[in-house]
Amino acid sequence: MEGVFVSDLIQPIRERSKFADRVYVFDTTLRDGEQTPGVCFTLDEKIEIARKLDQLGVDVIEAGFPVNSDDETNTIKMIKNLGLKSKICGLARCVIGDVDACLKANVDRVHIFIATSDIHLKYKLKMDEAKALEQAIATTDYVKAHGLECEFSCEDATRTPVERLLRFYKSVEQHGADVHNVPDTVGVMEPEAMFGLITTLRSSLKKPISMHCHNDFGLAVANTLAGIKAGAAQMHVTVNGLGERAGNASLEQAVTALMTMYRVNTGIKLNLLTEASKLVERCSMIKLTPNFPIVGDNSFAHEAGIHVHGVLAKAESYEPLTPEMVGQKRRIVMGKHTGKHAVANFVSEKYNLTDEQIKAVGEKIRCLTINKKKITENDVTALVEGVLGSIAEAEKVVKLDEILVVTGNKITPTASVQLTLKDRKMVAAGVGTGPVDALSRAIQSALGEEIKLLNYRLEAISGGTDSLCTVEVVVEDREGNTAMGMAVGGDIVMASVFALMESLNRIYGKRIEKKGN
Numbered sequence: 336m337e338g339v340f341v342s343d344l345i346q347p348i349r350e351r352s353k354f355a356d357r358v359y360v361f362d363t364t365l366r367d368g369e370q371t372p373g374v375c376f377t378l379d380e381k382i383e384i385a386r387k388l389d390q391l392g393v394d395v396i397e398a399g400f401p402v403n404s405d406d407e408t409n410t411i412k413m414i415k416n417l418g419l420k421s422k423i424c425g426l427a428r429c430v431i432g433d434v435d436a437c438l439k440a441n442v443d444r445v446h447i448f449i450a451t452s453d454i455h456l457k458y459k460l461k462m463d464e465a466k467a468l469e470q471a472i473a474t475t476d477y478v479k480a481h482g483l484e485c486e487f488s489c490e491d492a493t494r495t496p497v498e499r500l501l502r503f504y505k506s507v508e509q510h511g512a513d514v515h516n517v518p519d520t521v522g523v524m525e526p527e528a529m530f531g532l533i534t535t536l537r538s539s540l541k542k543p544i545s546m547h548c549h550n551d552f553g554l555a556v557a558n559t560l561a562g563i564k565a566g567a568a569q570m571h572v573t574v575n576g577l578g579e580r581a582g583n584a585s586l587e588q589a590v591t592a593l594m595t596m597y598r599v600n601t602g603i604k605l606n607l608l609t610e611a612s613k614l615v616e617r618c619s620m621i622k623l624t625p626n627f628p629i630v631g632d633n634s635f636a637h638e639a640g641i642h643v644h645g646v647l648a649k650a651e652s653y654e655p656l657t658p659e660m661v662g663q664k665r666r667i668v669m670g671k672h673t674g675k676h677a678v679a680n681f682v683s684e685k686y687n688l689t690d691e692q693i694k695a696v697g698e699k700i701r702c703l704t705i706n707k708k709k710i711t712e713n714d715v716t717a718l719v720e721g722v723l724g725s726i727a728e729a730e731k732v733v734k735l736d737e738i739l740v741v742t743g744n745k746i747t748p749t750a751s752v753q754l755t756l757k758d759r760k761m762v763a764a765g766v767g768t769g770p771v772d773a774l775s776r777a778i779q780s781a782l783g784e785e786i787k788l789l790n791y792r793l794e795a796i797s798g799g800t801d802s803l804c805t806v807e808v809v810v811e812d813r814e815g816n817t818a819m820g821m822a823v824g825g826d827i828v829m830a831s832v833f834a835l836m837e838s839l840n841r842i843y844g845k846r847i848e849k850k851g852n
């Protein structure tokens with residue numbers, strides 16, 4: 336597969352697995368995903384998400400649990416009325432009233448469930464196995480009598496004795512159930528056990544088997560794939576792995592692994608994954624960790640020097656997939672681990688700079704990485720622009736040797752500076768309305784002249800309190816000479832001083848030029 340650089344060691348696994356020809360993707364972001372603590376989608380958000388899932392190519396959208404409320408029923412009905420290609424499914428307990436609510440919502444498929452493990456039967460349902468089986472059969476009959484697709488789940492299947500599971504699944508199959516879903520409700524399985532369980536179920540059942548794995552031990556995707564390797568033909572997933580407690584198997588991870596590592600067909604358009612993830616991130620207000628696989632901000636970001644060098648030389652050295660394949664972009668990030676040479680290589684490959692300028696940018700980056708965790712390409716661009724726009728050290732008439740600024744809530748902002756003007760050292764102090772004002776006054780006092788600040792502009796380049804900022808100033812001296820200065824840095828006060836010093840040097844430059852004329 337083009338753009339995929341996974342291990343050759345997977346080949347024998349591909350050959351001996353019992354993959355279905357096509358694996359169906361059942362998305363439950365709007366149902367199990369909405370059960371994530373703190374998540375509540377609005378009607379508009381549910382519609383937007385359903386449309387995106389449909390675009391993505393999801394086969395079934397579990398749009399909610401209709402019996403929850405009339406609002407929920409109506410929302411599901413509205414989603415159904417969008418006329419999407421994906422089938423719309425509603426969840427129901429093995430209770431006739433729940434199925435009636437699904438019928439009202441006009442769904443294509445009803446996903447019925449009843450708990451089958453000892454612990455759930457005894458403490459939650461307070462029911463024996465025979466009664467639960469009777470309800471499962473009656474509800475299957477009811478769904479099928481209304482001409483709908485019926486997907487049946489033994490809740491807590493993975494803590495239910497296998498013989499009992501088979502009794503339930505075989506019985507509902509005889510009554511017309513279309514899909515057997517196997518929920519690992521509390522995420523207590525591991526891949527080999529899951530492979531064994533699905534192999535056993537498959538050998539006794541005719542209808543397709545579906546996986547529904549929770550992530551309590553971080554194994555939801557691995558368990559889902561193990562079931563698929565044993566022949567399950569459908570998987571329940573959620574965008575960003577949302578879901579009860581630690582969540583469900585992530586759609587992005589399960590689908591991408593299945594399609595690229597195992598080369599199994601699903602109808603998913605991988606290049607829309609990042610877009611879908613961002614949408615759900617915004618609607619759920621659950622921020623993805625940067626290292627979330629496939630769609631996380633760091634999934635295709637490279638920092639360390641050797642890695643950046645490798646990636647720039649041949650991307651697959653450090654990328655198992657091309658970022659474009661999953662709708663991502665490669666990002667080169669400078670940070671604490673970025674070596675001097677890597678910075679120089681990176682900067683010189685992207686910008687046309689002299690050796691001295693490359694060194695200056697490199698030094699600025701290294702200084703910044705002490706305080707700022709990561710430096711993006713935008714930051715580097717700003718630093719390069721700052722260096723390109725700055726005056727070479729040798730041409731500076733006035734140089735800043737030392738500064739000290741004190742500010743606080745019960746103190747007048749005070750600054751002291753030591754400058755060198757030509758070969759003369761000059762020291763002065765000043766107070767002001769803020770630290771930058773105090774510094775500007777101290778500098779003017781040291782130079783013994785008044786300089787008017789005509790313009791001062793401060794702009795943050797990237798978000799966060801450790802963002803880089805650009806400062807631009809325009810100053811005017813008593814002779815009417817004006818000049819601009821610009822500086823980039825992580826410290827607002829220092830960037831302001833550097834911009835000011837630059838503008839002063841330009842003023843002195845102008846004066847020298849005039850005298851020369």
Ligand code: KIV
Pocket residue numbers: 367426448488490491518519520521547549
């Ligand atoms: O995790 C679970 O058991 C469920 C059921 C409703 C299938 O979500």
Ligand code: ZN
Pocket residue numbers: 367518520547549579
């Ligand atoms: Zn679940």
